[in-house]
Amino acid sequence: MRNGWSMRGAGLVASLSLIVTACGTAATPSPAASTPASVPPASAAGSPSAAAQNFAGVTVNVLTFTGPQIAEPLQRRGPDFEKLTGAKINVVTVPFSDLYQKILTDISTGTNSYQAFVFDPQWMGDFVAPGYLLDVSDRVKSDPVLKWDDIGPFFRDFSATYQGKVYTIPLDGDFHMVYYRTDILQKDGLKPPATWDDYLAIAKAEQGKDLNGDGQPDYGSCISMKRNAQAYWFIYSIGGAFIQTQGTGQGAFFNTDNMQPLVNNDAFAAALDIYKQMLKYAPPNQINLDVGDTRGLFTSGRCALSLDWGDIGPLAVDPATSKVQDKVGAIILPGSKQVLDRSSGKLVACDATTCPNAVDGINHAPYAAYGGWSGAINAKIDPKIQDAAYAFLAYMSAPEQSNTDVTIGKTGFNPYRTSQFSDTSLWVKSGMSETAAKNYLGAIQASLQSPNMILDMRIPKTQQYQQVVLDQAVAQFLAGEIDRDAAMKQITDGWNAITDQEGRDTQLAAYKASLGVQR
């Protein structure tokens, strides 16, 4: 019955669109579908090397958000690529906040104005199932330019992969780290935080002290807790260490047996408590700060600690944005000595069985929040353009290009390749001191090599799980509208409602597929 209706529904919309066509004037060619009628034959079709291919006359529209971050390197290297292969790269940008809707509207209505996207691989959950993205598994593995094996194992095997197939080409490494002021911690004889309790202790000790010499009291810790910004990621940066212990494939969001949310338990409660305590050692308006604000506060020397993606590294060395050059250290996300026992929902102490990946008895779970900007290719376009789009993305990701780009602050690209850690010279050239570069890269490397990295949620309706249900409950909890238990209940119920609506089995299969469980 329901099926019948849905068919009719689809028919209705389709036919409504037809009315419009009928009303419209003679079909003029869409400006977007700029497929040239005569594509010159490729000289070496099938050859994976970009340089060997001839894409003269092909135009690739790449959609991403308005930079300079991410868009800048694409725009800068587009002409180089055109000289190399003849393919014209046209970078189209829209405001960051509306990128997802824009891509989705374009593909799902069959407009197909864009041939490639540089986007958040989290969206794969929504995009892969209906077949919007091109499977590039075979291409990447046989591509000598791309050097697939050089990409960090997490990004290669989890971030770019869905159900065992590769759909995106990583251009950026994204995960959370803790940043601290080396000068302040040294002065007060404090060590960088290893657990969240350490973090709170340092924040408490520094709160209210003058940290940048302007005579004003400053803050212990600055974290973006604004609603509908980044607050829903940071809660998992904290909670992750309590929830996930057995490696990436275990997952931190749902129980892989029954798709029950891993929220209504002592681990998540502990994370919420820590999160709320952070409000005490922070700027008074912290619940209205987004990462732009906290980065500004940290680089102007007003915070002792911060929790952020890799961006603070390059921002802290730029004199236009920073007062704390060479005073910033980075470290892997703090961990926990107590972890969740999934059968009882209680916290248990770390030992060899409960925390096989623990370091010094502390379980760390670096969180690959968002997942790093990646390139993907529209599956519904001319294969010739797909080839050109792939060649361009591979060119962007190849070590020759990306190893330079990741050291440039304004590209917004963070390291994701093994070769990017071996050589500190590029980093020193970009303005870091040798020690700072080692420290920064060390923290990234420690996170990247952790087998217990948390893969961000990427199942159908991920945005509803995270941006609506989780975000709203966390915001209400922080603002005091609801208490801890109510927040956990609200998230659990909200997530279960979406899961049941979409079909529990479908969602469970998708969740397992994203974690690579069935491989």
Place this chain on the structure above:
Amino acid sequence: MSLRRKAVAYALLIGWTIVVLFPIYWLAITSLKQPIQVDSGPVYVPFLDFKPTLDAWKYILVDLQNDTLRPYVNTVVVGVVSATVALALGSTAAYALVRFEYRPRIGVVALFIGSLALALVAMALGAPAEIAIGGSLAVFVILVQTIGRRFRRALGNSDVAFWLISQRMLPPVAVVIPIYVLFQRVHLLDTQLALIVTYVATNLPIVVWLMRDYFSTIPIELEESAAVDGASPFRIFRSIVLPVAVPGLVATFLFVLVFAWNEYLLALFLSSANAQTMPLTVAAQNATRGPQWWYMSVLIMIMIVPVIAMTIVLERYISRGLLVGAVKG
């Protein structure tokens, strides 16, 4: 006016001037700051407590030259054209609603809605669009011709006006996807025309409502004497009514111009590479690294300059005397 009253009046005027200008002043000086000067607490006066820089201006106007110019031109074209067209169509409709009487029969309106529903049902059941639309149009015409005359109850001008204004009640998020599909089907996505048509349609109701009130304050004697002299309605409208209604026309024009100039959501969806307008560029300054206040300030500053210029030029038409003089003349 007594001196004391004058002083009070000036105090109020200057007070509100400060309220209006301070935020704009803040934008202006923010555009001259380095990021670090914004982030490390407030500084107020260039040269006195911070060293101004033109970096942000240079970035927007020189480094991004074409990426700034293109949306800028789009904004000007779309804003001015759509406001002009909306004003033209809307003021004639408003005049018609003031001076003529329309009595759309309820039955006919119901028949129209019924035929529309018929077409939709037919298409939902799989009939081709042309046949469904053509067929239900035919049904509509036949029904109107046969039983249409029997309907007595009719709506009036005020109902037509209310229907018009009610078209603004749905929030843009609810209409943007259907409108996107609409323009996709006629292959007008990413063109200035799509934006112009959309803004004309969304701003028309406002023009009609505002102009209706201005027209109804015009003494009818003027039109009557012209009618006696044998002038056609078109002529009366053009050479008598419009000149007298200039203050209202100017106010309304400025108003719809600003609406079209500043609209965000519809512009976001109907444009991609070629037809993007300035509000998108402003909003885009909040990306992964947080709002780039300095760039945003530059963009807002350059965006308001033409509107201010136009306001200065047009303001004098919103001044007294025109109407009174016309009545006497």
Place this chain on the structure above:
Amino acid sequence: MASSDSPARFESRGPTVPQAGLEATSRSLIRRRVGTWTSDRVARLVFIWPAISVVLFLSIFPLVVSLYLSLSRLQLTSSGIKIDFRGLVNYQSLLTGTEQSHFLGVFRTPSPLGWAIFTGVGLLAAWGLVSSVRGRTSPLGLVLRAAGALFLLAITWLFVESVFAPGGRPGALFVTIVYVFAGMGLQYLLGLGLALLVTQRLAGRRLFRIVFLLPMTITPVGIAYMFRMLTDTGKGPFVPVFDALGLQDFTWVNDPWGARIAVMIGDVWQWTPFMFIVLLAALEAQDHEIVEAAHVDGASGWQAFRYITLPAILPVTTTILLIRMIEAFKIIDLPNILTNGGPGTATESLTLEAFFDWRTLNLGRSAAVAYLLLIVVTIAAVAYVNLVRRRVTTNA
């Protein structure tokens, strides 16, 4: 809320009725003469149909599609979008289900003040009904008015239960209503005051006029960001002021009403010019000799305003209040950018709620919120036109 009722409206019937009668006579006059023109029929059609058809073209399709979407759920498929018809599920979840506390609010027993407000509104509605029974309202009109009064009472009850009740919390609907009426009232009074001031014969008044229009020229998104800069309690320009008042640790963003007031300040700054420009044009269009004659006859400034100026600008006043009300119900940029709806859900407006759902592809619920908004606005607008506007102008 009461501030939205401009003090003039209720007493305005006296002076306007004769004027309206006069206009009606002249209208029929011109119709008689104009009716003799051969071009009359043509003009009738040519004047109105272009406008009607443009609006028709772009309105029917979205209206129907949104209605259908609000009754369904969206899924992405390889051929595009699949729409599952689900009946009233979306509406049910908003009004009685899991989203109730978000959309309507959290309800508790009202405080004495809440009871007083509810009783006041109840008495007002009863008085209105009684007077329309006594008047010459048609039976259908009576039924509609009774339904309207019931709707008003229900909304008021939920309003006091969430706003004027300890432990209660208003949802997006009531937050929006507060924005609309508080904002509209302030904007109108400010706009009128400023327009009256700049029509005085003061030196430099043209400069003031242009300055007062400035906020209107800035894109709403830009204004929202600007206010975020200004209201920042860490790096905004008013930090020293807060510090001087000893409010270093207080910040408006942590307080629900503080945040709502911040949003309303931005809204007033942004939209006062709209009221100002429309009222200014209306004031400039009136015949000043009458006002001057009144002054010569010894009328005070207030009397001249009350009996001459006010009746002249009343039609425009009711129009801009209606337009502004319709627009204000769609408020989104300020709460979205200033606080993203926070703290918690305190500043979230209806359109913002619809936007959050829409952005995460929950188009069904987004459309349902939009349609509920449409219903509320339509009822408010119909009531406003019938009860207020028809009394002050003939072309209601």
